[in-house]
Amino acid sequence: MATVPDRTPQAEEAAPRVVGFLCDWAVRSEGLLSADDTLVGMPHVTVIRVPCSGFVKPGWLELALRSGAAGAFVCGCPMGDCLNREGNWIMEDRIDQLRKRLSRQKVDPERVAFFAFGLHEREDFLRAVAEFVDRVRGSGGKR
Amino acid sequence: MYRRLLLSLQSATLRLDTWINRVLPQDFNPLYYTGGLSNLFLTILVVSGILIFLYYEPSLEGAYASVEFLTRDVPYGVVFRGIHRYAADAYLVAILLHLFRNWFTDRYREARDSQWLSGMFLLVVSGFAGFTGYLLVWDERSQLLTSLTVQALRSVPLVGDRLARVFLGGPGVSDTTLPRFLFLHVGPAMTLYVLLWWHYVRLRHPKIWPPSVWVLFSLGLLFILASALPATSGRPAQPGASPEGFAVDWFFLWPYVLARWLAPGWALALVVALVAYGMVVPYTLRETPEQRGVRALGQAVVVEENCTGCELCYYDCPYNAIYMVPSPYPGKSRAAANRKLLAVVVDSRCVECGICIGACPFEALELPRMLDKDVQQRIQRGARAAAPVGS
Known part of the structure; x- marks a missing residue:
């Protein structure tokens, strides 16, 4: 593990840390990620590939926020087309619940998001991530 | 080669989804509900079939006349007959889409082989029920189909004559034949529900019904088709006549079109071979998960x-x-x-x-x-x- 240089508040403001989970069967991941699991062109967005979006524990998203990320997202397959039939519906429900829990804890629920993009929708996926990063800018590092 | 073909078909299938998703909201993409649509059409078939059954008379003399009576004299009888006919075609289209979609998107392997196998049985039984439906009208086409089927069955080694006898309900076409055909139509239709239980048994919350907008659309389409293009019979069957051609329903009767070039026995063998291949499809590609580009994370x-x-x-x-x-x-x-x-x-x-x-x-x-x-x-x-x- 290379040591990470401390990031200045200015850097955090420009490119807030985001942790995302990407389903293996959703957006094609060839050439999408660089060696340290960040999105190519967006080094502040870490993406963890998972076997199905339904694998993600809501607690993991909370952990990401608690550890200093400005936002956390899950990307599954298009609704209705989950390889495992239900994973993305289940995950969407769990995120709804998590948002309620977050707002009870006075955390902005908009800091977690669910996306649904298929194999060929890389551009749409990247655009959605960029928009999400814009939305959560300035939320990181505090709790 | 075969694997590359499958991969490009998968890619094409998902690209098609993307296009449809641009036009329709994601949760209404009909390709995500091929199984539910099949079940919808099956339900329509059962309901319209019961209504037709009330008027049907399974006898050599009465069968044709009773279908004509339903078509001409019963209010909306022609619509119900048409719905039964077109829903059968739509049903077959839906299950074929379901089959190819799940084939091309890898949803039939390993733990899901039981769904694939039950699906193949469902396909065969559905095809058979659709075919016997054409016999019940007892017009010239039914007569020709019967004689071709009997020829095909007789050419099966060892048990051929007995199979033909079981099919006809006697040594030749007789008074017991149409009751037998009626059973061969309704019996398999009921078997479908047993097979559906097998199809669903390993699934939690199976998606068995499409969104209501597709239910209404399908019903409307069937009503329009049935009214605009009424289902009709050919000339009544005549003992001793040997009809030559007939209007073909490509979905159910394609093996009989082959009979123009192939001996009926070989057409039957071809169908059996296709089904047998279908049964082994989940086991043809013995790849490790790594070769498939899938991470094997181990069972939970x-x-x-x-x-x-x-x-x-x-x-x-x-x-x-x-x-x-x-x-x-x-x-x-x-x-x-x-x-x-x-x-x-x-x-x-x-x-x-x-x-x-x-x-x-x-x-x-x-x-x-x-x-x-x-x-x-x-x-x-x-x-x-x-x-x-x-x-």
Whole structure:
């Protein structure tokens, strides 16, 4: 593990840390990620590939926020087309619940998001991530 | 070669989805509901079939006349007959789409072979029921189909004559033939529901119905088709006549079109060979997950100390791969100390999707090669813990 240089508040403001989970069967991941699991062109967005979006524990998203990320997202397959039939519906429900829990804890629920993009929708996926990063800018590092 | 073809077909299938999703909202994409649409058309077939059954008379003299009576004199009889005919075609289109979609998107392998096999049986039985439906009208086409079928069955070695006898309900076409055909139409239709039970038994919450907008659209389309292009009979069957051609329903009668070039026996053999190939499709590609470009994370494992018997994983598993059994001993963690139930993973059903891990709030389930603590580490590395947890 290379040591990470401390990031200045200015850097955090420009490119807030985001942790995302990407389903293996959703957006094609060839050439999408660089060696340290960040999105190519967006080094502040870490993406963890998972076997199905339904694998993600809501607690993991909370952990990401608690550890200093400005936002956390899950990307599954298009609704209705989950390889495992239900994973993305289940995950969407769990995120709804998590948002309620977050707002009870006075955390902005908009800091977690669910996306649904298929194999060929890389551009749409990247655009959605960029928009999400814009939305959560300035939320990181505090709790 | 075959694998490359499958991969490009998968890519094409998903690209088609993307296009449809641009036009329609994602949850209304009909390609996501091919199974539900099949079930919808099957239900329409059963309901319209019961209405037709009320008027049908299974006898050599009465069959044709009773269908004509239904078509001409019964109010809306022609519509119901048309709906029964076109819903059958739509049903076959829907199940073929369902078959190819699941084939091309890899949803038939390993733990899902039982759905594929039951699906092949459903396809065969549906095709057979559709074919016998054309015999019941007892017009010239029915007569020709009967004689071709009898020829095909007779050419089967050893048991051919007996098969033909079973098919006709006697040594030749007689008074017992049409009751036999009626049974061969309705019996398989009922068998479909037994097979559907097999088709669904390993699935939790199967999607068996399309969104209501598609129910209404399909019903409307069938009504329009049935009224605009009424289903008709040919000339009545005549004993001793040997009709030559007939209007072909390509969906159900294609083996009989082959009979123009092939001996009926060979056409039958071809159908049997196709079905036999269909049955082995899930087992043709023996690749390791690595060769398929899929990470094998190992089947879900229950961490017995932590399981509280809360059943959340049991409700979320899409494959019914988790059973709750009476807990043989208490768990170790505080939450698990008084559990009544324990989750057990059925290995042969688990596809390693990890949905149960996401469902479990007690850290009692793990995928062996993607452990919770490793994921947590990666999350923290990604988030670069700015503040200690809980501060």
